[in-house]
Amino acid sequence: MTAPSTSxxxxxxxxxxxxxxxxxxxxxxxxxxxxxSVQRAMGLRRxxxxxxxxxxxxxxxxxxxVVFIGQVALLPDEQLEVLxxxxxxDYFPFIQAALxxxxxxxxxxVLCTDRRTGxxxxxxxxxxxRDSYLVAKAAxxxxxxxxxxxxxxxxxxIAYVLQGVGPxxxxxxxxxxxxxxxxGLVLGVLYTAVSLGVxxxxxxxxxxTAAMLLLTLVSSIFVGVLVETTGLPDGFQALSLLAGPFxxxxxxxxxxxxxxxxxxxxLGGTALWTLAGAVVCRVRYQVLQVTx
Amino acid sequence: MTTTAAPAAPATTAPPAVVSARGxxxxxxxxxxLDGADVQVGRGVTGLLGANGSGKTTLFGxxxxxxxxxxxxxxxxxxxxSTAGPEVRAxxxxxxxxxxxxxxxxxxxxxxxxxxxxxxxRREATGRASDVLWQVGLGEExxxxxxxxxxxxxxxxxxxxAIVHDPxxxxxxxxxxxxxxxxxxxxxxxxxxxxxxxxxxxxxSSHVLDEVERVADGAVILHAGRVVDSGSLxxxxxxxxxxxxxxxxxxxxxxxxxxHRRGYxxxxxxxxxxxxxxxxxxxxxxDELARLALPVRRLEPRRRSLEEVFLAAxxxxxxxxxxxxxxxxxxxxxxAAGAVPPVPAGRRAxx
Numbered sequence: 001m002t003a004p005s006t007s008x009x010x011x012x013x014x015x016x017x018x019x020x021x022x023x024x025x026x027x028x029x030x031x032x033x034x035x036x037s038v039q040r041a042m043g044l045r046r047x048x049x050x051x052x053x054x055x056x057x058x059x060x061x062x063x064x065x066v067v068f069i070g071q072v073a074l075l076p077d078e079q080l081e082v083l084x085x086x087x088x089x090d091y092f093p094f095i096q097a098a099l100x101x102x103x104x105x106x107x108x109x110v111l112c113t114d115r116r117t118g119x120x121x122x123x124x125x126x127x128x129x130r131d132s133y134l135v136a137k138a139a140x141x142x143x144x145x146x147x148x149x150x151x152x153x154x155x156x157x158i159a160y161v162l163q164g165v166g167p168x169x170x171x172x173x174x175x176x177x178x179x180x181x182x183x184g185l186v187l188g189v190l191y192t193a194v195s196l197g198v199x200x201x202x203x204x205x206x207x208x209t210a211a212m213l214l215l216t217l218v219s220s221i222f223v224g225v226l227v228e229t230t231g232l233p234d235g236f237q238a239l240s241l242l243a244g245p246f247x248x249x250x251x252x253x254x255x256x257x258x259x260x261x262x263x264x265x266x267l268g269g270t271a272l273w274t275l276a277g278a279v280v281c282r283v284r285y286q287v288l289q290v291t292x
Numbered sequence: 293m294t295t296t297a298a299p300a301a302p303a304t305t306a307p308p309a310v311v312s313a314r315g316x317x318x319x320x321x322x323x324x325x326l327d328g329a330d331v332q333v334g335r336g337v338t339g340l341l342g343a344n345g346s347g348k349t350t351l352f353g354x355x356x357x358x359x360x361x362x363x364x365x366x367x368x369x370x371x372x373x374s375t376a377g378p379e380v381r382a383x384x385x386x387x388x389x390x391x392x393x394x395x396x397x398x399x400x401x402x403x404x405x406x407x408x409x410x411x412x413x414r415r416e417a418t419g420r421a422s423d424v425l426w427q428v429g430l431g432e433e434x435x436x437x438x439x440x441x442x443x444x445x446x447x448x449x450x451x452x453x454a455i456v457h458d459p460x461x462x463x464x465x466x467x468x469x470x471x472x473x474x475x476x477x478x479x480x481x482x483x484x485x486x487x488x489x490x491x492x493x494x495x496x497s498s499h500v501l502d503e504v505e506r507v508a509d510g511a512v513i514l515h516a517g518r519v520v521d522s523g524s525l526x527x528x529x530x531x532x533x534x535x536x537x538x539x540x541x542x543x544x545x546x547x548x549x550x551x552h553r554r555g556y557x558x559x560x561x562x563x564x565x566x567x568x569x570x571x572x573x574x575x576x577x578x579d580e581l582a583r584l585a586l587p588v589r590r591l592e593p594r595r596r597s598l599e600e601v602f603l604a605a606x607x608x609x610x611x612x613x614x615x616x617x618x619x620x621x622x623x624x625x626x627x628a629a630g631a632v633p634p635v636p637a638g639r640r641a642x643x
Contacts (some may be wrong), residue, residue, distance in 0.1 A: 016427055016490045019420070019458035023411030026378050032408040046396055118390040122453065125356050125386035125463075126409035127378040289320075290358055 197277030238269025339504030395439025
């Protein structure tokens with residue numbers, strides 16, 4: 001008699017088990033939601049189509065920096081001396097397209113989808129509160145935005161160092177790093193707040209995308225026309241969602257902006273938009289009825 | 293304000309209430325969604341019965357700490373959800389009414405994500421997500437995107453995510469909504485397993501009386517924001533208002549005549565004598581039985597179906613009664629203060 005073979009045996013139903021272990025609490029819930037939202041925004045664990053836009057955005061922002069590094073690495077010394085790389089402030093227009101893609105298309109995905117699919121009710125039935133939910137979502141959008149606002153300037157720093165025109169000494173390197181990260185985060189926080197504020201007003205991603213693009217364009221045109229026709233100081237350009245943030249970036253990096261604007265004015269304009277977006281989003285979520 | 297009967301617990305000794313609410317009022321603008329509701333939910337499976345717009349979902353929102361009551365107090369697992377919402381929700385599972393779930397997410401990823409939200413480490417959450425999907429009968433389907441699943445499968449996924457983190461209490465909002473009769477039977481059997489085999493107390497809402505009757509140990513009947521009746525299913529069905537059922541050894545004719553003279557309504561079906569009457573019917577029947585010295589095989593309160601309980605409470609067909617007052621503009625149901633249906637005799641009525 002032969003013994004029964006157990007080589008292919010496996011337990012597929014272990015029954016319902018109690019869980020007596022540690023629980024990670026609200027902090028763990030925020031971390032989980034943040035990770036899931038970043039994955040969703042980047043199209044990870046989703047279809048190929050869902051990956052195209054976020055990866056295109058990242059690619060658009062990084063390609064110029066990679067090209068500049070390639071130039072610096074490959075060009076002979078005599079050509080390298082005459083090569084003029086863009087400044088940190090001048091590099092930001094390269095990432096404008098990537099920022100627009102993320103702010104208009106990816107941020108609405110992070111917020112609108114939960115309301116449309118009813119996930120918001122499930123999230124708020126967990127240890128998350130309305131505020132901690134928004135914190136996790138904002139952190140997720142900020143993470144994705146920081147990929148394009150902080151990463152490429154860091155590559156540019158490498159390019160400058162390779163060219164021999166980079167910061168001199170540890171103190172200057174540290175200062176440059178602080179400026180790069182600071183400028184990137186300021187830009188990220190601003191666009192996170194505004195995009196979440198707009199996205200909080202509708203369940204439909206397409207409406208949020210259209211509203212975000214309109215707000216950016218209309219605010220910028222309105223401010224531009226206002227400054228041109230009424231003779232308002234150039235500092236009011238800080239209220240333009242297109243130009244204002246990039247003027248601020250130039251000022252943070254110690255560069256001369258193309259218009260006469262002070263650092264406090266640029267910071268004020270950015271803070272105003274950030275506050276407006278955050279307040280709209282929070283107020284909207286405080287009054288949302290989620291159990292239906 | 294309505295006052296309700298005993299906890300909906302099947303046990304003989306009084307167990308601690310899983311949910312306890314007193315005088316809860318919740319208004320949405322000018323609409324009164326809950327109007328002084330008193331609710332006690334004990335261990336096991338409890339059905340929250342009421343027509344659409346009767347305040348069931350609002351009550352769930354309050355139990356989860358998603359809204360604050362305008363008046364009254366609520367305790368869930370001994371905690372006040374208004375101030376300890378995250379702590380309550382960590383120990384409670386919730387399955388919402390709607391069927392829409394993220395269509396491009398696999399069932400196992402979705403359930404694991406909810407487990408992690410409730411504080412389970414990733415490794416544990418991954419294992420339990422698969423296990424619990426097996427338990428609800430979706431083992432083979434667990435890697436399918438939710439958008440490709442039928443309504444019945446989605447209801448099972450919703451149940452799975454509500455119990456994956458081993459909650460003390462699972463709140464299920466209309467868990468059989470949209471299911472065909474076979475799927476409904478399966479779902480009810482599953483819910484009963486959750487409540488009795490898995491050791492998770494269940495509070496489920498429904499507007500279908502039969503479902504609650506089949507699966508629940510207790511019930512709370514909500515109408516126009518007020519609790520009109522509650523208690524264990526045994527208590528609700530065996531109310532004095534339902535009369536008695538009697539089986540005799542011997543000729544019942546003398547007894548029939550005697551009871552008829554007392555003014556009780558009588559009905560004889562398949563050898564059983566049903567006696568309708570008020571709270572004194574038991575005493576009257578006992579006295580006549582003693583006087584006639586008749587041998588009794590069976591004497592017990594007549595068990596009513598929940599539909600009869602509903603009807604006794606003035607709720608026709610389980611739907612919200614349309615009173616003379618203006619209907620609730622938000623829900624279509626009656627939320628006017630004076631529209632409380634009559635409470636059955638033998639139960640404590642609202643002042």
